[in-house]
Amino acid sequence: MARFFFDTGDRDLVLLDEIGVECGGLEEVRRVGFEGLIDLTRDALKSVDGQKVFVEVRDENGDKVLRLSLSLQIMLMR
Amino acid sequence: MxxxxxxxxxxxxxxxxxxxxxxxxxxxxxxxxxxxxxxxxxxxxxxxxxxxxxxxxxxxxxxxxxxxxxxxxxxxxxxxxxxxxxxxxxxxxxxxxxxxxxxxxxxxxxxxxxxxxxxxxxxxxxxxxxxxxxxDAAMYREWVTNVGRREAYTRMAHILCELIFRLRAVGRIEDHIADIPITQAALGDALGLSTVHVNRMLQELRRDGLIATTGTRMHAIDWPRLTHAGDFDTTYLHQKNPAD
CATH class of the missing domain: 2.60.120.10 (Jelly Rolls)
Known part of the structure; x- marks a missing residue:
C-alpha cells in the first residue's frame, strides 16, 4: 500500500489533496480516481460549453501518476 | 476516559x-x-x-x-x-x-x-x-434527506454539525473541537461519497475557514457559518434545552 494524492478541479478552481488515499497499486489508483471524477462531475460541472473537470494523481514523491478528465460539449443543432 | x-x-x-x-x-x-x-x-x-x-x-x-x-x-x-x-x-x-x-x-x-x-x-x-x-428515527429521516438531496459540501458540513452538536449536548465536548478519529472511507460510506471527494470537501471547508483539522481533531472555527453551510437546523434532534 502507498499513499496517493488526488488533486481535483475544473478551470476555475483546483484543490490539492492534502490527505491522500492509500491504494494497493495503479489499478486501484485508477478506480479511486474514476469514482472521484464521477462525484466531481456531479458537483462541479455546470452547463458551460467546453468546461473540463479532472482528477490528477500524485505519488508521495510528488510525481504525477495518472490524469482522468471529462469535458462538456454543448452544440446547438438548429 | x-x-x-x-x-x-x-x-x-x-x-x-x-x-x-x-x-x-x-x-x-x-x-x-x-x-x-x-x-x-x-x-x-x-x-x-x-x-x-x-x-x-x-x-x-x-x-x-x-x-x-x-x-x-x-x-x-x-x-x-x-x-x-x-x-x-x-x-x-x-x-x-x-x-x-x-x-x-x-x-x-x-x-x-x-x-x-x-x-x-x-x-x-x-x-x-x-x-x-x-x-433516532428523526435522525434517520434527516440522514436520508442529507445523503439524497444535499450537495456534497453541504452534506459534509451537515454531518460535522450534527456530530459536534450531539457531542456537546451530552457534555463530551465543551467547545466546537471534537476528536473524531474516523477514516475518510467511513465518512464516504456515511455520506455516499467517494474517498477522493470526501478529501476535496474537507479541503474546501478548510479553505473557506469553516473548519481546521489537526490529525483526527476537528475544530469548527466558525460555528454559525458552518451550520449555515450545512443547512443545519437542530429541530430534528428534539433537545429539551439546546446548547446552541
Missing part, C-alpha cells in the same frame, strides 16, 4: 431529551450494565441476529450500517455517548441492520428482560425510551 459511571452516561442523555425525575434516576441506576471495550471496525450486533441485550454507548463512535448485495456499505447514522442505538431490538426481535464501532469504543450491555420489566413498572422510563427511539 471520563470518570463517570455508565449509568450516569445513560441518565445524562435521557435527561437531555425527556422529563425523568429522582425516582426514575434511582431506577435507571439500578440497571446492571456490563461494560466492554472494542477496537474500531468491530460488529457489535449483526443483521439477522436476535439480541437479548441492548447497548448504551459509553465512549467512541458507533455507526448503524447496511450492506447492498454488491457488498457496498452505507452508514445510516452515527451514535455517541449516552445513545442506545439498538433500543428498538427490545420490541423488534430480529435485527435489521448492523451496529459497528467506527472508532475504538466502550459500550455497556443491558439485558432486555430487565429493561422490559422496568418499562412495565415505570411509565416515565418507558416514555423516555420511546422518545429516544423516536428521535
Amino acid at each position: 471520563s470518570p463517570t459511571s455508565s449509568s450516569d452516561v445513560l441518565i445524562r442523555k435521557l435527561e437531555t431529551i425527556s422529563e425523568i425525575r429522582e425516582a426514575e434516576i434511582a431506577v435507571l441506576k439500578s440497571i446492571p450494565i456490563q461494560e466492554k471495550d472494542f477496537s474500531a471496525n468491530h460488529d457489535l450486533v449483526r443483521e439477522g441476529e436476535r439480541p437479548v441485550y441492548s447497548f448504551v454507548v459509553l465512549d467512541g463512535l458507533i455507526g448503524s450500517t447496511k450492506y447492498t448485495s454488491e457488498g457496498k456499505r452505507q452508514i445510516t447514522s452515527f451514535f455517541v455517548a449516552g445513545d442506545i442505538p439498538d433500543l428498538h431490538g427490545l420490541h423488534l426481535s430480529v435485527m435489521d441492520c448492523n451496529f459497528s464501532t467506527l472508532t475504538p469504543a466502550r459500550v455497556g450491555f443491558m439485558r432486555h428482560d430487565v429493561l422490559r420489566s422496568i418499562c412495565d413498572q415505570h411509565p416515565r422510563i418507558a416514555a423516555a425510551f420511546w422518545r429516544s427511539t423516536l428521535i
Whole structure:
C-alpha cells in the first residue's frame, strides 16, 4: 500500500489533496480516481460549453501518476 | 476516559431529551450494565441476529450500517455517548441492520428482560425510551434527506454539525473541537461519497475557514457559518434545552 494524492478541479478552481488515499497499486489508483471524477462531475460541472473537470494523481514523491478528465460539449443543432 | 459511571452516561442523555425525575434516576441506576471495550471496525450486533441485550454507548463512535448485495456499505447514522442505538431490538426481535464501532469504543450491555420489566413498572422510563427511539428515527429521516438531496459540501458540513452538536449536548465536548478519529472511507460510506471527494470537501471547508483539522481533531472555527453551510437546523434532534 502507498499513499496517493488526488488533486481535483475544473478551470476555475483546483484543490490539492492534502490527505491522500492509500491504494494497493495503479489499478486501484485508477478506480479511486474514476469514482472521484464521477462525484466531481456531479458537483462541479455546470452547463458551460467546453468546461473540463479532472482528477490528477500524485505519488508521495510528488510525481504525477495518472490524469482522468471529462469535458462538456454543448452544440446547438438548429 | 471520563470518570463517570455508565449509568450516569445513560441518565445524562435521557435527561437531555425527556422529563425523568429522582425516582426514575434511582431506577435507571439500578440497571446492571456490563461494560466492554472494542477496537474500531468491530460488529457489535449483526443483521439477522436476535439480541437479548441492548447497548448504551459509553465512549467512541458507533455507526448503524447496511450492506447492498454488491457488498457496498452505507452508514445510516452515527451514535455517541449516552445513545442506545439498538433500543428498538427490545420490541423488534430480529435485527435489521448492523451496529459497528467506527472508532475504538466502550459500550455497556443491558439485558432486555430487565429493561422490559422496568418499562412495565415505570411509565416515565418507558416514555423516555420511546422518545429516544423516536428521535433516532428523526435522525434517520434527516440522514436520508442529507445523503439524497444535499450537495456534497453541504452534506459534509451537515454531518460535522450534527456530530459536534450531539457531542456537546451530552457534555463530551465543551467547545466546537471534537476528536473524531474516523477514516475518510467511513465518512464516504456515511455520506455516499467517494474517498477522493470526501478529501476535496474537507479541503474546501478548510479553505473557506469553516473548519481546521489537526490529525483526527476537528475544530469548527466558525460555528454559525458552518451550520449555515450545512443547512443545519437542530429541530430534528428534539433537545429539551439546546446548547446552541
